Amino acid sequence: MVNQKELDAFYSIDNLVTLNIKMQKWDDLRKASPRGGFGFKEIQTSSGWLGRYDWMTAESVSISGSKFLTTPRTFNNVPIIKKSYGGSRSETKPSFKLNFGKGADGATVEQLIGTKELTLNNCKQDPAFVRQPFGYQLFQKAGVPAFRCNFAKVTVNGADVGVFVNLESFKKPFLERNFTTSKGNAYEVEYAPGLGSNLTIDQGNVNFEGSPDPKADPGDVHVASTTIASMGVTGAAFVLDMDEFIKFTAMESLLKHWDGYTQQMNNTYLYNDKHPATTSPPKVVDVKIKFIPSGIDQILQDPAHEGRAAFHIGDKFNVTQLMMQHADWRKMLFDQIRKYANELFSPAKVDGELKAALDGMEKTLTAAGARPMESSDSLNVAIAKVREQVRQVRQSAINVVGAS
Template identity: 30%
Template sequence: MMTNSKKQSCNGNRISGFFATSLTLMIAMAPCLNSVIGAELKVDDLFRSDHLLEIQIKMLPSDWSKLRKESDRGNGGFGRIFGGSPSSGNRFNLYKADITIDGNTISSVGVRTKGFIGSLNPERPSLKVKFDEYLDQSPVAGLDRLTLNNNVQDESLASQYLTYKLFNKAGIPAPRVSYAKVTVNGEYLGVYTHVESVRAPFIKRHFGDYSGEFYEGTIADFYPKAVENIEAKNKHTKKDRTQAKKLAQILETKESFNLAKVEKYVNVDQFIKFWAMESLLGFWDGYTNNQNNYYAYASPKDDMRFHFMPWGADGAFTESRGPFSRFRGDGNEPKAVYSQSMLANRLFQLDGIPNRYKAALEGILMDVWNEEEIKDDVKRIHALTRNHLHPRQDRIDQGISRLIAFVEDRRSSIESELQDWPVQVQNGPRIPRYSVEIGKLKGWFDTAWKSERLWDVTGLGKAELELTLNGEQVTFSSLGVLGQPEESRRWFGGRGRGRSEQTRKLNPTITFQGVSEDKSQQVEITLTINGKDFESGKKNVPFQGSLTVLNADEDENEFGFSRFMSMKALDGAFKLSEAEMNEGGTVAGTLKMNINESRGGFNFGEGRSRGLRR
């Protein structure tokens, strides 16, 4: 059951007065009497490396069905890629459930799916469990939630554990990790990685405080036009982004960059070690290579300077620079230094920083990176989990083989670059993606619902649209519109391992296709609506919208990289006067929207330079 009801306190209900009866006390405490059943749970026991947790979750079957179908495609998660703003609300809904951990039951917790693009999975979703969503309870001292990752992208089951262990060994705050057998409503989902959530308990444990600016970066970086896209993680930060904005101003250009100024806002020694660890571990999807999967905390106990922490490490221990690396020509990038992010790239251009980086990396190779210890951990993890895998986790042997090969080769490949130092890196950072309004769209439509998706809707329905792009009005020689299910698509060419064979209920869409009056451009507009919001007479319908403009001679059925990246995001007002999802039913409404284009992102062509030797 999804609800926004007020929390019931279970941490000390009080009944005053000498004459309070036992019955009154029982009534007052009833919601909390069974919130935790069993022996006391201790946080250290939940992160034992030699123990496989047994986790069982029970929730309404209808809620479980809804949870596993949620994705970023309809809730604004892709907005930051195509030029729209990230979703202003919650990306995923929380549902009420009971959870049992090694025989200890905690009732009325909140459960939701988690992930972004590659890790979202309807059959075996990654899960967040929030203990105090419905009851004011703290069943595990020092832990307020669980993060259970499905390992869809971590086929070895070892990448996350090893990455965070090595970061901690290097003195960089990183989550603790264990493993769990996860069952929901009697359905076994396999072995999940249980990762400590980077929230208030974690920050307080490592920094002794939680009042500083605290951010999570997801395809976002410290750049004036994009700094608002870095997610604020506590109440203070939502009100005050002063430190982040000042750092972004310093990083904006080479001319504005100054090491003395940066050191007022960043603990540079800590960052260099963090940076060297990401590069050594082949963590392509982290901050320094992909402006992704990181936390930054401005510690009041360190003059409000930012400290960086890793997250989302299921893609470490790989030679690849990510799914778009071939478009950037990353084959010639050094292995020893990742340098796509604003801070990493700007720093490496400075006098003295390459040598400080080299010293940090050499220290890590000497004191942290131990091939035999790493391989022993992999063997132990395999022995612990191999008899409990889900049928979809059948590539563990291949995953382990790739990871071991990486570990055995990494030292020599890094040391060969250290012998010819400094290496060449991009002349400039990848400017993070930000949104610019480039046009307006308004009009009306009246069409029918088609249950089978059509690729060509030309000539269908009736519509009038006024479209302005970059100050010029686009008029149509032909325009079609149709109500139909959204396109079922796997993003970025994933192999589909661990993905569900079940049919996911597709959300309704309104699809427009038109040709400009001079026949030079094809325009496609797609409005995706959550099924629960597709109602006749509904005003202010939430939607996810995109607009694509192609040259008329391009293949209209091709969904290549250029078309993917040319999408514009839509936001504004959308009303449905008729919304019938039966075959041939009427679908009609009006729209008035802004068109936003994404700028920055994907660094495709800057030259290279060596870091300064001095």
């Protein structure tokens, strides 16, 4: 069993993590291109995964925190890999992952902080730095499975690289905290056709991540897709956790997650924890898929930003379309949106709890010297824009779904 107490302390928002990396080939890593170049999505072929980067090795990595693990601990020969695609790609401040589990110190690191893997996001697309930790906190408050994260200050070979978001990885610790079992089937979705379009995981848009056998297609996504295709929203109620999906859709809408699943068919994990290996091939009774938000670094933006739409309920996912056409399901979704708008984003919450959360993050980021990568805004101006969007959430939602 994973020690969640250590993970909670390590990812606490007031624990500023410091990573000191020594790596002779850092320039090779930051300038690296994915296999096959940038024209490929992540897709598995007979010669390996195209669209993914190659693992390299950092000679040493020192970890410490301002509140937890205050005495630095150093580990040698740590596997490291560049990550990110599209707009977050960078050769000066690359996002990257560390996997201590691939080295000799994995068990020690896991005992110290609760995980063997670290994911560091560069915030290239979020000059405010706060959208991921703040947004995931809100998803969690809404009862939607969400990642823990905080901030990390990174130096490489003694040079300051900048402040990153230190994001919990989509691995066993996350699954154990949020679901009935960590042995379900997990998938990452990127610009995929919707469930109900006879979706399978061999189309290059849905990657099989999970257990028990990462080499096998368990077929549960295909079962869900064909059930929805044949039975519509009634079928969706059999193969999706609809209570969770309504919450997920409501929060994606409220936070204006334009690059998420309901609005873009992107940046989402699917997880089936309902005994997925019971039968082969699986039956409908073995499928109950949950939705996990990801890639939320562009939420809570001004609608004028790059022509993004104002608050609306995303309709690219066919199940959302079906719900909007069905009076009872539409009412349930609208009721959930109203509930969150009036509770999570009430004037009292916005001026109290949510303001305090953003104040704390801004204080930590300012002290750490966080600097926006590609924005004319200062850090404080960028965060002020997020604050303004938070103030507008409730009224924007009520304007669309009504007050009652």
